[in-house]
Amino acid sequence: MSNEDILNPKQMPHEPEKATLEGKNKFLGFWFFLGGETVLFASLFGTFLALKDSTAGGPGTEELFGLELVFVMTMLLLTSSLTSVYAMYHMKNNNFSKMMVWLGVTVALGFSFLGFELYEFYHYIHEYEFTFRSSALGSAFYTLVGFHGGHVLFGLLWIVTLMARNAKRGLNLYNAPKFYVASLYWHFIDVVWVFIFTVVYLMGKVG
Amino acid sequence: MSTAVAQKKGFGAFIWDYLTTVDHKKIAHLYLVAGGLFFLMGGLEAMIIRIQLMKPDNEFISAGLYNEMITMHGTTMIFLAAMPLLFALMNAVVPLQIGARDVAFPFLNSLGFWLFFFGGLILNFSWFMGGAxxxxxxxxxxxSTTSPGHGVDFYVMGLQISGAGTLIGGINFLVTIVNMRAPGMSYMRMPLFTWTVFVTSTLILFAFPALTVGLFLMMFDRMFGSVFFDVAAGGNVIIWEHLFWIFGHPEVYILILPVFGVFSEVFSTFSRKRLFGYSAMVFATVLIGFLGFMVWAHHMFTTGMGPVANSIFAVTTMAIAVPTGIKIFNWLFTMWGGTIQMTTAMLWSVAFIPTFTIGGMTGVMLAAAAADYQYHDTYFVVAHFHYVIVGGVVFGIFAALHYWWPKMFGKVLNEKLGKWTFWPFFIGFHLTFFIQHFLGLMGMPRRYWKFLEGQGLDTGNLISTIGAFFMALGVIIFLWNVIYTAFKEPKASADPFDGRTLEWSIPSPPPFYNFKQTPLVRGLDALWIEKSEGKKAMTPAEPLGDIHMPYGSILPFVMSLGLFIAGFGFIYQVDNPVWLSLVFIGMGITLGAMFVRSVKDDLGYHIHKEDLEKGDGQL
Structure with a gap:
């Protein structure tokens, strides 16, 4: 396939993200990468579970967590996963403007999630003096949840970069795989949050 | 004057070419040279250790320096020598063996190398910056978390950065092998080296993130005041042991599996026989890879996990002997009745079998948890893992280098010097390490700076040190062979060893696009099938057409350089927050380069059909 066909395809195939060898490679490679990320988060979860009662005399999870805030954050992030699905649906239908709209909604939801997370950390630090250094639980909590937050931030910067870069030229076979793997990444972040919600917050509250 | 300028320009262009290359064959050269240099450094450290232990109560180096030597010897040899040397082979051979024109992600391939290289530099900079x-x-x-000075910080940052490179490399080879195989090459027609690289890459993918997390926790504890390993604040030091070995045990299979592949190729080629029990070999490789994740806690038998955990991990560990035994017998049966040529590559392979079997046997001894309380942290363990890592991995790398040297550099290594490399190294190896089994059983603990007179350890240690000098002699002869071959040996043909697999169907060294036409694979040992039917070359699977090639890029180098700079910032911000500026500069460079990579289209270019016809491969 010539470069011209990739950048300005006469007709978009049904699965533009896998229409070129480069796209196929990106698609598969990214799934493998997510496999590695799974081990990364599994290791962090394991560490957290080993240290979740190590409060060193400071506040424990039951005292700290408020499920209302976490519920709002969960809803924001889960909804953002849904809106990124809509974006990919429109990508497959070659409807660039609608894809951009839904990606925009996804990014907005992601940023508001991050805002809540920052507030949550601020709250723990100032109300409870529960910090990264105050106890092993603190170290494990901020590391696990912070790694996730860092992933959210990276994903947001990534999607925004993609949107800005391609705003003027629309979809082609070169950028479709990029949008697609970015949305895969976003789903992965969401799945990790589901586990954080369960293992950290729910089990922290009632476990 | 003018020629000097021209040469200088030529040299600059040469350097720039290697800094920006995304060609897997050149990246293989980079891995080989960098890994080789680190191997020499690790070897030098080993020699210093052996000189210190040459006689009782020796004062050759101080106790503190001795600790640095053993740490750097182990870390360098595993992460900066063995791994990159294997990546050199993987890069040089796998795309050729599967009939591909490049790896799936040429850009990431380059990034993986530069991350490894800069990580290795950080680690070794510690020698000049207040101690390793x-x-x-x-x-x-x-x-480690309470070790004074910055030594361990260099360990953390160096391994973190080079580990990221390794992970990228692993993903790259997985996708390459899944997506880029030539038409007709089903999984069960892949050469065994490709199979072992495939399984190894899976292990890298699932093992390295555990190390990443372990290193992050240690980094946070040492540099940002977290308390993961501070028992007073509720921390737990056993977490490190688990994370380290969840990575660390698969790591030893990451090292050994590719050389199992090498030996399979070498035995088959130089016995002029199809590999015996190919499907059993594939099955054994996959099984070893799987079991490799089930055994990590056998490094922790004396940690106090209790009898149940110890028993489970003892049994899974012993189970690995079964697929490994399958392999040993299949190699023997491959040679059985074959027309054996004792080339240097074959010599290393044949020597590997008894050597590795001894290492495997002591492995089963160590797996017996109750007995391990006796062996733990003695020279018995040191002898065991040198038998498997040197007797397996290093022998394998030497075999592979002698086998694939013509494909990588266009010349067959001198056979006579090859044998002169082998014998001192082989004899020296057994002199060095066989006696250490007994030193260990006599109670000599590993990692000790000194031993005392009159405990029956003198002679054994002297013999061990003498052996180490023989090994060094072997390595020096190999280096001499490399230089000698480059100047004196004639150019090699495409297929100097009457090979069986696709890499021997194209010139030595191959053109930068590898295959002018993608070959059609009709079975295992694809080239051998064609040759046995009297054909000279592979049947092409496609008409001659334009070939798509990637552009080179300096960005991988820049991204890695950014992390290198940031690494020093992280290490020194503990002393003075001003150093944080280096973190921001370095991370800014890396993220900036990533941003450029994201927004700048890079579609590559095409070599036109007409040029291919005209140049006959000599572009």
Whole structure:
């Protein structure tokens, strides 16, 4: 396939993200990468579970967590996963403007999630003096949840970069795989949050 | 004058070419040279250790320096020598063996190399910046978290950065092998080296993130005041041991599996026989890869996990002997009745079998948890893992280099010097390490700076040191062979060893696009099938057409350089927050380069059909 066909395809195939060898490679490679990320988060979860009662005399999870805030954050992030699905649906239908709209909604939801997370950390630090250094639980909590937050931030910067870069030229076979793997990444972040919600917050509250 | 300028320009262009290359064959050269240099450094450290232990109560180096030596020897040899040397082979051979024109992600391939290289530099910069890490290559907490100075910080940052490179490399080879095989090459027609690289890459993918997390926790504890391993604040030091070995045990299979592939190729080629029990070999490789994740806690039998955990891990560990035994017998049966040529590559392979079997046998002894309480942290363990890592991995790398040297550099290594490399190294190896089994059983602990007179350890240690000098002699002869071959040996043909697999169907060294036409694979040992039917070359699977090639890029180098700079910032911000500026500069460079990579289209270019016809491959 010539470069011209990739950048300005006469007709978009049904699965533009896998229409070129480069796209196929990106698609598969990214799934493998997510496999590695799974081990990364599994290791962090394991560490957290080993240290979740190590409060060193400071506040424990039951005292700290408020499920209302976490519920709002969960809803924001889960909804953002849904809106990124809509974006990919429109990508497959070659409807660039609608894809951009839904990606925009996804990014907005992601940023508001991050805002809540920052507030949550601020709250723990100032109300409870529960910090990264105050106890092993603190170290494990901020590391696990912070790694996730860092992933959210990276994903947001990534999607925004993609949107800005391609705003003027629309979809082609070169950028479709990029949008697609970015949305895969976003789903992965969401799945990790589901586990954080369960293992950290729910089990922290009632476990 | 003018020629000097022209040469200088030529040299600059040469350097720039290698800094920006995304060609897997050139990246293989980079891995080989960098890994080779680190191997020499690790070897030098080993010699210093052996000189210190040459006689009782020796004062050759101080106790602190000795700790740095053992730490750096282990860390360098595993992460900066063995791994990159294997990546050199993987890069040089796998795309050729599967009939591909490049790896799936040429850009990431280059990034992987530069991350490894800069990580290795950080680690070794520690020697000049106040002392190397000194907590052992396993860096157990709290010894590592409380180690004074910045030594261990260099360990953390160096391994973190080079580990990221390794992970990228692993993903790259997985996708390459899944997506880029030539038409007709089903999984069960892949050469065994490709199979072992495939399984190894899977292990890298699932093992390295555990190390990443372990290193992050240690970094946070040492540099940002977290308390993961601080028992007073509720921390738990055993977490490090688990994370380290969840990575660390698969790591030894990451090292050994590719050389199992090498030996399979070498035995088959130089016995002029199809590999015996190919499908059993594939099955054994996959099984070893799987079991490799089930055994990590056998490094922790004396940690106090209790009898149940110890028993489970003892049994899974012993189970690995079964697929490994399958392999040993299949190699023997491959030679059985074959027309054996004792080339240097074959010599290393044949020597590997008894050597590795001894290492495997002591492995089963160590797996017996109750007995391990006796062996733990003695020279018995040191002897065991040198038998498998040197007797397996290093022998395998030497075999592979002698086998694939013509494909990588266009010349067959001198056979006579090859044998002169082998014998001192082989004899020296057994002199060095066989006696260490007995030193260990007599109670000599590993990692000790000194031993005392009159404990029956003198002679054994002297013999061990003498052996180490023989090994060094072998390595020097190999280096001489490399230089000698480059100047004196004639150019090699495409297929100097009457090979069986696709890499021998194209010139030595191959053109930068590898295959002018993608070959059609009709079975295992694809080239051999064609040759046995009297054909000279592979049947093409496609008409001659334009070939798509990637552009080179300096960005991988820049991204890695950014992390290198940031690494020093992280290490020194503990002393003075001003150093944080280096973190921001470095991370800014890296993220900036990533941003450029994201927004700048890079579609590559095409070599036109007409040029291919005209140049006959000589572009």
């Amino acid at each position: 890490p000194d907590a052992g290559w396993t860096a157990y907490a709290p010894l």
